[in-house]
Ligand SMILES: O=c1ccn([C@H]2C[C@H](O)[C@@H](CO)O2)c(=O)[nH]1
């Protein structure tokens with residue numbers, strides 16, 4: 001349920017490696033089978049290599065063969081529910097269904113419940129590579 005996924009995202013956030021921004025983000029991704037994958041942001045002295053919490057969670061799940069997801073929660077200590085960056089919106093559009101619920105939240109408990117499709121309408125998708 002959503003409350004539990006929010007708790008898991010907060011736990012994931014504690015693992016963030018953020019010596020440069022000190023802005024910790026956590027994500028919890030639930031599979032259709034009920035498993036939960038944690039993700040946190042992982043920064044790098046070469047700043048452009050920073051990886052966001054959302055992508056960490058998705059890539060962790062993918063790396064062990066999970067492909068079907070129910071929901072994702074993202075949390076940060078942000079003034080508004082943390083909005084995923086463009087790269088994560090694109091990756092979610094590829095790896096999750098368009099109607100998958102995405103819950104964005106912050107440590108104040110503000111919630112923005114949206115979907116993968118609404119976060120990136122008109123995403124570039126696999127079918128766009130075909131010209132038949
Ligand atoms: O939705 C978001 C937004 C930002 N970040 C990370 C990237 C970087 O480490 C730090 C500041 O942008 O926050 C995430 O992990 N997810």
Ligand SMILES: [Zn+2]
Pocket residue numbers: 052053054055084085086087088089
């Ligand atoms: Zn991102």
